[in-house]
Amino acid sequence: MCDHTNKNIYLPYLATVEEVIDETPDVRTLKLVFQDEQVRDSFNFRAGQFAEYSAFGAGESTFCIASAPTRKGYIECCFRSVGRVTEELRRLEVGDSIGVRGPYGNSFPIEQFEGKNLVFVAGGIALPPLRTLIWNCLDLREKFGEITIVYGARTESDLVYKRELKEWEERGDVRLVKTVDPGGNSSEWDGRVGFVPTILEEAAPGAENTIALVCGPPIMIKFTLPVLEKLGFTDEQVYTTLENRMKCGLGKCGRCNVGNVYVCKDGPVFTAKQVKAMPMEF
Amino acid sequence: MGKTEGCKGLTKKYLPLVLTPKEFKFLFFSKVFVSSVLSVLSVANKGFRMQKYITEQNLNTLLDKLIAEGKRVVAPRMNAGTPLYEPLKNSGEIIIDQLPRRSGKEAFFPLCEDIMSYTKEGQKVELKDIDPSRFPETVLVGVRPCDAAAIPVLDAVFSWDYKDEFFLERRKKTTIVGLACTKADDACFCTAVGLSPSDTKGSDLFLTPLEGGGYACETFSDKGETLINSHAGLFSEPNNAKTVALAEPGTEAFDLQKVKAWLDEHFEDPAWDSIATRCVGCGACAFVCPACHCFDIVDEGTEKSGKRRKNWDACGFWKFTHHASGHNPRDQQPKRYRNRIMHKFKYYDDKFGQTLCTGCGRCIRLCPVGIDIAAIVEEISKK
Numbered sequence: 114m115c116d117h118t119n120k121n122i123y124l125p126y127l128a129t130v131e132e133v134i135d136e137t138p139d140v141r142t143l144k145l146v147f148q149d150e151q152v153r154d155s156f157n158f159r160a161g162q163f164a165e166y167s168a169f170g171a172g173e174s175t176f177c178i179a180s181a182p183t184r185k186g187y188i189e190c191c192f193r194s195v196g197r198v199t200e201e202l203r204r205l206e207v208g209d210s211i212g213v214r215g216p217y218g219n220s221f222p223i224e225q226f227e228g229k230n231l232v233f234v235a236g237g238i239a240l241p242p243l244r245t246l247i248w249n250c251l252d253l254r255e256k257f258g259e260i261t262i263v264y265g266a267r268t269e270s271d272l273v274y275k276r277e278l279k280e281w282e283e284r285g286d287v288r289l290v291k292t293v294d295p296g297g298n299s300s301e302w303d304g305r306v307g308f309v310p311t312i313l314e315e316a317a318p319g320a321e322n323t324i325a326l327v328c329g330p331p332i333m334i335k336f337t338l339p340v341l342e343k344l345g346f347t348d349e350q351v352y353t354t355l356e357n358r359m360k361c362g363l364g365k366c367g368r369c370n371v372g373n374v375y376v377c378k379d380g381p382v383f384t385a386k387q388v389k390a391m392p393m394e395f
Numbered sequence: 396m397g398k399t400e401g402c403k404g405l406t407k408k409y410l411p412l413v414l415t416p417k418e419f420k421f422l423f424f425s426k427v428f429v430s431s432v433l434s435v436l437s438v439a440n441k442g443f444r445m446q447k448y449i450t451e452q453n454l455n456t457l458l459d460k461l462i463a464e465g466k467r468v469v470a471p472r473m474n475a476g477t478p479l480y481e482p483l484k485n486s487g488e489i490i491i492d493q494l495p496r497r498s499g500k501e502a503f504f505p506l507c508e509d510i511m512s513y514t515k516e517g518q519k520v521e522l523k524d525i526d527p528s529r530f531p532e533t534v535l536v537g538v539r540p541c542d543a544a545a546i547p548v549l550d551a552v553f554s555w556d557y558k559d560e561f562f563l564e565r566r567k568k569t570t571i572v573g574l575a576c577t578k579a580d581d582a583c584f585c586t587a588v589g590l591s592p593s594d595t596k597g598s599d600l601f602l603t604p605l606e607g608g609g610y611a612c613e614t615f616s617d618k619g620e621t622l623i624n625s626h627a628g629l630f631s632e633p634n635n636a637k638t639v640a641l642a643e644p645g646t647e648a649f650d651l652q653k654v655k656a657w658l659d660e661h662f663e664d665p666a667w668d669s670i671a672t673r674c675v676g677c678g679a680c681a682f683v684c685p686a687c688h689c690f691d692i693v694d695e696g697t698e699k700s701g702k703r704r705k706n707w708d709a710c711g712f713w714k715f716t717h718h719a720s721g722h723n724p725r726d727q728q729p730k731r732y733r734n735r736i737m738h739k740f741k742y743y744d745d746k747f748g749q750t751l752c753t754g755c756g757r758c759i760r761l762c763p764v765g766i767d768i769a770a771i772v773e774e775i776s777k778k
Contacts, residue, residue: 120558121511121560122560123511127520167694169515169694170701172693174719196719210519331722357724360690363559364555365557367689372742373741378556392662393663395724
């Protein structure tokens with residue numbers, strides 16, 4: 114039996130798949146509960162941190178912890194099945210065992226966001242890293258000002274967390290602006306049509322006393338940052354998370370660096386100011 | 396062990412900006428001679444705790460005794476025609492005069508090692524840990540200064556923040572017996588990165604060959620002293636024999652601060668394309684390097700049971716940074732080679748205040764397309 118008081122930093126905790134949720138045809142959420150009761154109680158993380166998830170026999174994959182730290186007793190991960198490990202993770206059924214190492218990396222400085230308005234901007238599969246923070250803030254709703262979520266995907270079916278989008282839409286204390294790329298909508302689509310940066314510009318959230326949190330594919334980030342600048346956001350008001358290929362997650366294996374910045378240790382959460390100071394290697 | 400003529404031809408033909416070691420030797424011979432003599436004088440015989448003498452025969456007896464005591468004695472030995480640092484069965488196997496093909500790092504950081512194993516039964520998985528306390532006591536013997544010096548450099552990455560006990564436990568249990576270097580070829584450049592053929596960095600006990608046979612022994616740590624004290628009968632008091640002529644690598648000292656200053660400002664520079672356009676991404680440079688430490692973690696086994704392993708990896712491989720999405724931040728070979736130079740001469744310095752290169756020259760000897768890191772760094776230092 115595996116003893117977690119030992120010093121092997123590469124040894125994962127075992128968790129059980131408690132629920133499997135299909136978000137899109139190829140994106141899946143796994144709800145996980147640690148098998149060791151002590152680990153279940155002691156596993157503390159902050160929004161923005163990531164973990165290494167094992168499909169034994171295939172290896173490990175790196176994803177953020179997609180559930181909120183305010184929801185205790187379980188964690189969730191959300192991934193697209195694109196490679197050897199994610200395809201094996203996708204085969205897991207309720208009751209199966211999975212390995213989890215973490216939590217690793219830095220996190221969103223949520224305490225600094227208190228009393229401020231928040232604008233979340235996400236594209237496609239990049240909603241999970243922000244969803245942890247969205248629920249974290251919604252669970253402590255009175256501590257924050259206005260909350261705006263601008264979320265888009267290529268097509269309607271590529272939108273993740275569809276049930277939660279509905280929930281956010283129906284809440285009176287969240288402004289959700291959802292969009293799909295032109296051509297990605299059906300006749301029943303009740304959201305916007307257009308790329309995320311354009312829709313963000315139209316939604317025009319004010320920059321005063323506001324923090325913007327952006328996560329998406331590199332091309333979306335590239336066109337979103339100038340829009341935020343136009344809306345009056347400074348680079349210190351904008352946060353993002355970087356996701357590089359990782360193996361150890363511990364600052365040893367040497368592959369996730371952008372220049373001399375180790376995404377696994379110095380990140381994954383960075384301000385736009387920090388990102389702009391990095392060489393173009395991400 | 397010099398490079399083949401073919402490699403030199405390639406160097407000249409495809410990379411006119413970069414000089415071969417031979418050309419450097421020609422250009423800087425006089426300066427080099429003076430600087431290497433000075434560096435030998437300044438480093439040798441400083442900071443030791445205890446001085447002794449051992450004959451070659453007694454050194455062999457020592458190795459056999461250590462093996463008989465159950466210790467793992469790792470030293471240069473011939474494996475199917477290739478000299479490697481490997482565990483000896485007896486002292487007769489040691490080939491102390493040959494530089495092993497790969498570096499001494501694998502005594503601490505093996506090419507491939509198990510980090511756990513798993514078994515699956517239905518929905519249940521059981522994990523079995525590796526117990527580092529079972530790693531054997533080891534004596535690493537005949538380590539060249541370029542290899543020994545890399546080991547404390549690696550301590551930084553494996554011990555900062557999270558502690559890698561696989562490396563650190565072996566490190567704790569290993570006594571390093573360094574050996575002054577008497578042979579340099581035109582790929583050697585330890586003197587260029589601040590070391591020398593008699594540098595004792597990383598050694599617990601350091602041997603210097605003497606004229607008339609035997610070795611002068613100097614200790615630099617408790618481990619070195621313990622090794623001598625526990626076999627005191629094999630050592631005698633130091634004699635006045637002269638040191639044999641040590642190697643004189645043919646490169647002048649690089650101004651590493653100047654190199655770093657250029658790297659700080661030139662992540663984007665047309666030079667990178669000309670420097671590494673030939674690189675084929677074979678990864679040989681990283682595998683033979685005493686300081687490269689990037690690794691992969693992979694599962695090997697079946698649905699039912701298997702092992703998780705930590706394997707050497709190389710930033711020269713395209714897949715090293717390849718995302719599942721298909722995006723690759725280092726999508727071209729020059730970007731990958733730039734990372735190699737940056738990691739060695741800038742990033743590791745930024746993070747740990749050390750240079751990740753000890754000038755062993757292995758990557759120069761083995762590069763199939765004749766890329767010469769010493770020439771590249773020299774070129775950068777002149778920009």
